[in-house]
Each structure stands twice: as structure tokens, then as C-alpha cells.
Amino acid sequence: MNTVDIAIIGAGPGGLACAAQAIRHGLSCLVAEKGRRILQGIRDTYPKGKGVYPTTPKGTEDEFAIPQMRPQGEKEDLEEFLARIEAFVDETGIPIRLGDEFKGLAREKDGFAVTLDSGAVHARYVVLAFGSNIPVELGVYGEAKTVARNLENPEDFLGAPTLVLGGGSTAADIVAVLSRFKRANNDPTPVYWGHRRTTMRVQKDVARDMGEEILLGGNIKILHNAVPKLGEVDEDGIERLVVQTQKMHLDGGVYILQSLSFPMKNVIACIGSQGPAPVFRKLGLQMITCTEGICKIGKEGSELILLNQSLETSQKGVFAIGGAISPVYMGVFEAGAISENRHPNIIFTAVRDGVAVADEIAARCKG
Template sequence: MVDVVVIGAGPVGLACALEVQRHGLTAVVVDKGALVNSIIGYPTNMEFFSTPELLEIGGHPFPTSSYKPLREDGLDYYRRVAQTENLKLRLYERVTGLEGEAGNYEVVTEKDRIACASVIIATGFYDVPNYLNAPGEDLPHVNHYYKEPYAHVDQDVVVVGAKNSSAKAALQLLRAGARVTMVVRGPEISNSVKYWIRPDLLNRIKEGRIKVHFNATIQRILTDSVKLDTPDGPLTVPADYVYALTGYHPDFSLLAALGITCQTDAAQTPTHDADTLETNRPGVYLAGTVCGGLNTSRWFIENGRYHAQVIAARLAGEAAPTLPEVLQPVQLTPQS
């Protein structure tokens, strides 16, 4: 039996296990995929929006040669932290349920049952796409994750969405030789797109090098085209490949399987105490972005990593650190 099972091997999950161990308790980290599986899914050479010190966990320095680290830097950093701290990892092991009560839980996985006193859920949100619910979305040339542009030279590629992921993908695809069309549900490119990306995209649209259809929705995806509903009526757009980059959300089915209820607010916020992070199940805690439900921009590595300190102190019977400024949602400025 271990003291704590951490569900989720992302940066916040690793931070939780690390802090639990430093408080003299035992922990094991379980994940349905690889170590920092979400970061593995990020685009090749993706640049983090945050600087290295804001991504650090456990006081381990994050050395990089550039102002902002790349995806590959992050993968190496979190692996080295996990190995240095001798974190016990059980990867590629999907959690399916939780039985028992506080002090005597069993985390049920596809492979085993893990006895523990407490549970921390740090599963993030990147693993579950927001689907278009359009016929043809399950075709093999449709993807909800963008990796790199090089396979799309001289192809017609439709990018659905108007936020950071869609903006960066459209620009990279254009410069790699693809013919890019964006489909945007709203009237404009989102103002939340980072200040160094948005002008570039708007200029490419103005030049006509990237086509865009605003206030449009996809009605059907075919093998070589997509059918749109636009303000000017139905329209068919050629599409050798479709990137539906419409965002992601927490795995609510897993939360339900673990016995965690959600509020009836628009964000479907998982039930938890804002100060202690304990859920409606005693001894079960939330950490990181999963705390925000559908409000996926409320918590992230920068502020979610501090949840680890609060939860670990509580589990060890100590006074939780006073961190009001870092436990509030961070609003990034251009200088960040």
C-alpha cells in the first residue's frame, strides 16, 4: 500500500508526486500514456509561451539556450526530474475506477489494483478533443492534433479554428508549401492569439495566401473536400487533409468513474474545495488544469504546479503554504 496515487504523469502530476515524497510519504504515478504524454503530442519544435523558470517543478533548474524552451527541452527536463527524484511511474496503464474510502482506497486500472490512502487527480485536458460532430470526422485524413507541416506540400489543407494552435498550424503549413483554408466559427481571428502570431496570420490572410471563411461551420467532411455552411450559403472547399483544432476538455468520463461530481456551471467545474483542493470524495484531490473544467485557460503549469505544495502539506498533516498570489489564475502579459 502506498500513501498516494497520482493519476496523470504530466508536469503537475510529477510535481505532486515529488512534493508528496519530500513530505515523507510514498507515491506512485499512473498514466494511460507516456511520461508527459501531452507534451509528446505538441507540435514538433513548439515553443512554450512561458519562460523556463515558470515551468520548473521541485526547485530543479530548467536550463535552456533560448529565452523560451521548446517542446523537446520540456520533454528532456521533466524526464530528468522524474529520474533524479526516483519517482515511481506506472505508464501505459489506464485508470478505470476507484473503490473504498479515504485511508483505504483501491485505484483500479486495466492491469491491477493499487491500494492507497489518498488520490491526486492531475489529468489535465489535452487528451480529449472537442469534436465537430460532423459526418466524416472519423475519416483517416482528419486529425485533432497538429504535429508538423512537411507531409502536406502541394496539398489542400483545411484548418478549423481561430486560436493559437490553429494560427500557428496555418502559418507553418503555408510556409511548407500547402494551400491553406481556415474555417472559423466566429467573425474574426481570436484576440487571444499571441501578439507575435496574430499580425503575421492577419497579413497572410490579407495577402490572400491563406483563405478564410468566417462565421462558417463544417457540415460534412468528404474524402477530398469539406462542405461548409457560410453566411453566403453552402460552399464546398477542397481538402486533402483536415486539422480540426477546436480545443480540448477534461476527461469527464474518468472523473465520473472516480466518483467526482461536477457543478452545473458553464465550465462543468469538478467539485472541489478551492482552498484545500479536496473533491467531494474525502481524500481525493484535484491538481492543475483539471480544476477548471471547461475553462481550460484558468490553470496551467505556471500556477497549477503550486497545487502540489498545498496538497502534499495537507496530506502530511502540516499547515498548507500561504500562496494566494500564485494560486490565482495567471493573466499573462506580452512580457511574460
């Protein structure tokens, strides 16, 4: 069985930063990534043409823990960023197994047996850096439920009104990029942006891109209180998504409902992803369920991973970083007090986590 100091699960910004820092400390490591390429999560969620921003948490003046992993300038073209990080990985000599899914781990003498698709690896320490990328279900009635989850090819949406669902930054990114692409190709069809609430929550740089596109004449129509209700097949055999946009109350419990119906092929659902709680649970890692009076940041009913100040889980020797613990986790302080810790799901934070954990493991190995 192959033996390494650190087994890192996930080749996103956090996992790559952890591996690079471990190599600098002279530690052996292995990165296992279930995707076909490194940074697969970013590739899957960022639309083509999107810029990658060096966003930092509000109030921080710290620099990127690994300067080479900072998006260049005010924003860097996605393809350029990916190519540059790939070159950094090659230069650093980070050992990565692509297409190798994590299956589980078991405590052994002096470490863990980490089970992957390709077989088992013995590691003194394990770092869970697999992000948060399990799509939330659309939640509609009917049989027709197949919609796109990201913008792989903008050309597929030329010449037809398109609906983008979701109130976050990913949805806003896609709306702006698709509108820009339609405008550049003299396509007058609109991009509808629908969300079940009245307020969209997006990062500042994303809002800036959206505002710029609207000012430049982008045909963007915002649908507040838009709720996907039904997936149906019409008389022509076309799968359609019915979205309720308005509900008017009349006397006697009667409603007037206003809806829009879009072909499923023209719908992109960016309705979020659920955290890796099922994986944490399978590994036997302690979590705390948010209830009223306990959580002020986390949603009621959500399960938050419990970590100490070193980002170590309840299983000694197993750490969790980056998107896997975003947007909030439960922190345990030396005095034993437990509190929520806000953890932005951005590249800066993931890189910082990876470096900090590698430093902590190096100190233990040398101690």
C-alpha cells in the same frame, strides 16, 4: 497489494510536480500514466517546432513552484523542454507506470483501492491529474469523418493547401508552425485557418508567433464563420470535408451557400477537448451544472467539479488539479459560499496545483 501515500493519475506537469513535492516531504507515491511517455498530453497537442512558454496567469508575480519545471528563457524548444523534464523525473526518482490506464477507485479503510490496468494499488490519498484531453467530435454529416487532431509530421502537408479548424491557441500554434515549415521549403500552398466564429481566442505569446509569421510572408488565409458541414467521398474515392464559409439569405427562405472542399488528409481539427466530467461522474464526485444566473465564466450546460480551497473534491482524500479542473471549477469557501474560480490551463498553474496539494497531504500525514 502495493501501498503508497499518494496515487497520482496522470504524468503531466501537475502530476509530476505533485510527485516531486511528495518525495521531498518523504512521502511514497506512484504516478500512473495511460500514455507511452510522460507529458503525453503536451506531446499530443504541441506541434513539432513549437516553443514552450513560461506563461503565468495575468497579474501574478509568483515564480514557478518548482523552478526546474519552468520553460527556459522567453520560450524553450519543445524537444529540449521534454528532454529536460525527463531528466528531472529521473533525477528526482519519481516512480511512474507508463501505459497504465486508470479504471476507478473504491473507498477502503485508511484510504482507497485504486484500480489500474496493471492491477490495484492501495493509497491513502488520490490526486487526479489527468488533464482535459478528450477530443470534441467534428459533428458533420456523412461517413467520411477521419481527420488529424495534431501536427505530427509537417512534411505530410507539403504541396497541398491545408485547413486547420479551431479558434484557440492549439490551432493557432499549428497554423504558424505549418506556415513556417512550408515557407522554409519554398511551398507556396496556403494554410487556411477556419473557425465557426468571427473572433479567435489565443494566448498572447501564440498571437505573437502568428503575427511574426504573417509579417515574414506566411501564406495564411483566415476563414471566419467556417462551419464543417459534410464528410463525403468524391467520384475519385477521396474522402473530403465540406466547410461552409458564407451564407446569404434571399427571399422566400432561400439561401446561397458558399463552401470549400478539402481532402480529409489535408485537414487538422483542433476543435477542443471536453473536460473529464464523465470520469468525475463515474467516481461519484459532486459537480454543478452551469445555468443562467449561476455561471458567468463556464458555458451553460457544462458540469464543473466542486472543490474546496485545498482542491479536494467532495470525496474526502481525493484531489483534482491542473487541466482536469480547467478552465474553471466551482470553489467552496469556509463560509459555505460557492463561486466559479477561473483556472488557466497552463504549465504554471498545473505545477502550482501539484505542489500545493502535496503540501496539504504532507501536513495531514504528519498531523
